[in-house]
Amino acid sequence: MIKFGTGGWRAIIAEDFTFYNVKLVGKAMACYLKENDYKKKVVVGHDFRFLSGRFSRALSESLVEEGIEVMFMEEAAPTPMVMLAVEENNLNLGASITASHNSAEYNGIKIFVEEGRDAPEKVTDRLEELAAEIGDYDYQRGSFFELIKAGKITYYNNKNQYIDSLLELIDEEIIQSKNFKILFNPMYGVAKDIMMMCLASLRCYVDTMNAYRDTMFGLDIPSPNREQLGDMEVRIEKGKYDFGLATDGDSDRMALIDEAGKFVDYNDVLKLLYYYLKEYRNESGGIVRNIATTHILDEMADYYGEEAYEVPVGFKNISQKMQQHDLLLGGESSGGLKIRGHVNGKDGILASLLAVEMMARTGKKIGEILAEIEQKFGSLYFSYSNFDYQPSQRKRLETMLFEDKYQPNLSNLIENDLISEKKLLKTSYLDGVKYYYDDQCWISIRFSGTEPLLRIYMEMENEVEVQEILKLLKNDLGI
Ligand SMILES: O=P(O)(O)OC[C@H]1O[C@H](O)[C@H](O)[C@@H](O)[C@@H]1O
Known part of the structure; x- marks a missing residue:
């Protein structure tokens, strides 16, 4: 089928x-x-x-x-x-x-x-x-x-047109003057040659890992997540690189690792690049994010007097909205990003090059820029967990979530001071189910459309709140 x-x-x-x-x-x-x-x-x-x-x-x-x-x-x-x-x-x-x-x-x-x-x-x-x-x-x-x-x-x-389309959007000179030392991990995927050509023309010194074809992907998945990039974190820390970059199997997603070997959460990458485009490149335009991506982006758009939109997971929804409203940036917490004026889909190489330009022009460390962002727009603790399920379990979960309209009951956690006071503002079924609370916090539960997994995402005030709520959800949902 x-x-x-x-x-x-x-x-x-x-x-x-x-x-x-x-x-x-x-x-x-x-x-x-x-x-x-x-x-x-x-x-x-x-x-x-x-x-x-x-x-x-x-x-x-x-x-x-x-x-x-x-x-x-x-x-x-x-x-x-x-x-x-x-x-x-x-x-x-x-x-x-x-x-x-x-x-x-x-x-x-x-x-x-x-x-x-x-x-x-x-x-x-x-x-x-x-x-x-x-x-x-x-x-x-x-x-x-x-x-x-x-x-x-x-x-x-x-290939040449594609490389031109990438470099056209990047300030080559400013990057060339820095001679960055970068560790690049294409995760056995297709980004290697083109990324190496771009970075070489930008006068970066690049070491690679997993830069050959392995159809078993080193017995892992070619997904640029923290869990998959642990060895990169160690190499960057020990190898004195300016930062690290990774791209997924088909090169439409990327990951950024800072100079200390710390994986930069993809929500942070989106915040960094939107902030950079607004503050340093003075570009105009709002943002679109999927339902499972940080709401801090909305705060940022609001501060700059721009619009913010929310769409279901799937980059087709992001690029459609970007076109409708001529938005500056669209992205998903899963690692996909697009900026205005480039290919109508997410592009891990472009996102990487833009991050390199940000490092060059700001002259700041990633942590420093993130601290500026936090000071201006506040912070929320983002969490993302995946759960395996058996096919028979899916029906039960669907009934519970979408027919019986399950709502997490947070009152016990609030009464016991395990989480702060939260009032449910609305529940949306745009993609799976999402609960929005009055303190900016939210929970989203949905079935992946690419893997047999149930995904739970949330943004809470801190890690303790996340852990407590996750415990409650796992217990209620029987996962
Ligand atoms: O959470 P899923 O439905 O598995 O989707 C995760 C990601 O998969 C693909 O890469 C899509 O192109 C993305 O738009 C999506 O965010």
Whole structure:
């Protein structure tokens, strides 16, 4: 079954992610283009995962079999580079074979629409329907190189345009004058070459780790979280680097590690970059964040007289809102960020380069800038936890959260002075369930759309409050 989630269709290789199903998606894409009388041309890219290149050939073959021309990116490419290819060529559809940050047994397909945006739900819903309507079909192993010879599939490479699009937004001179020493970890993913080219042209001295293709991702997941980057923290601290950068498997997300080897929480990265763009680059414009991202960003936007918007998790929602309101910055606590004027999706390389520029222009340490931000806008303690569940448990949890409308009862914790007084202001079901309290604090509970996990996020006054509330939720929800 083909089911698109937060960021494309992801499934376990050989279970649901098979050549048969990949070709089925190609057929559904072809039907979609035809029924809308759209351009019969598609760009197809892929990342470094197991068999991604082969799957992208199969997808291309099936598109051609259905009368669609394919611009094929032979070299593994960052997702934002594929998005740019869709935009530059004014296409109605593009696709990349990637399961982004998921573990090695997964692969997936991300679909892009006009202007290189992540496909909105109405498009992916339609693709799902079309795939289901096509149902069983006569699978033929294709002949990729015959199609290349026949000119039905053409090679396409926009690496230079993509690099230009990145460097255009960055103040190269100011960075060049600093000769930063950086530790960069592409997490066995596709960012390596392009990031190295950019950083070299910015006169940075770069050491790398995990900078080769490993389809097992070092037996971990290629996700730039604190848990995955522990060894980097040690190396930075001991190696006297100015800071560290990491990007995820398909290079649309990043992480920043400070000069002391401390992982910078992604909410802090968003605060830092918005503050930098406003205070140091004097840019105008508001922000959009997803429901699971720090509310301090709203405080910041408010201070600068700008708008702040909240959307469900999924970068398609962020980029859509940015376009509607011409916003300056959009981001998610999971590590994705976009600024105005660049590719219409999140980009880990751009976010990294912007952070490098911030370090160069401010001349300050990350901790110093964060202290300024805290002094001006206050702080909240952000927490994010994942819980495994069995398929049978999901139904029970869904009933409890969405039908029985579970509300955490905080009164005992308040009475026992374990947490400060909080009044529930509203409950929202925009994405999972979110409880908003009168003291700026909030709790969000939702099922991941990319992994079989229940995610609980919250912002509270301090760590003790988080721990107490988490204990209560785990007990109430039976997780
Ligand atoms: O929490 P999830 O539904 O698993 O999503 C986590 C992240 O997955 C992908 O990377 C999406 O592109 C992001 O927009 C999303 O924030």
